Amino acid sequence: GAVVSQHPSRVICKSGTSVKIECRSLDFQATTMFWYRQFPKKSLMLMATSNEGSKATYEQGVEKDKFLINHASLTLSTLTVTSAHPEDSSFYICSARGGSNDEQYFGPGTRLTVT
């Protein structure tokens, strides 16, 4: 099946700093990528949808200036958490849609801890 990677898998940063998370579709071109957030013992919540070369569409309640999304190519999207605070600590999962079945494939997630 199609493979989606994320980097880093884990990151710890200090409050007030910014963190960038990369999401790559390894063997297919993804016209659309999605970013989800998952709190401990909770389900995945969609944060935003991004199409290559255009601005991301954010879900209600998600601050676009806080969570910067860039989808510069058909295989790469980045999520930057700006001026991170402890409440931003979470598991961030990206997803890419594409491939022969045009399905949505998920990355392994990035565990962000803000101290």
Add this chain to the structure above:
Amino acid sequence: TQLLEQSPQFLSIQEGENLTVYCNSSSVFSSLQWYRQEPGEGPVLLVTVVTGGEVKKLKRLTFQFGDARKDSSLHITAAQTGDTGLYLCAGNTPLVFGKGTRLSVIA
């Protein structure tokens, strides 16, 4: 936004038992997907159901899509400890998820 309700939220059973988890909505879905997620990992797709009334089997797992395409169920026969995990149903584009059923199978 079409909401998906999953039940039960938590389930703890002995190895060898059977179980069913449910995914319900008041809305019609063109398709529903079931995922399994282990701690610290992304969700892994188990199955996609598309046709109302459809039944799909994946070894000991049986998935059913309701006739009206508003609900789905996942039945596991003779559960094993390796089945432990978070089971999520999802639908729509982009995918939105139910709250999940956290299954714990005890040896």
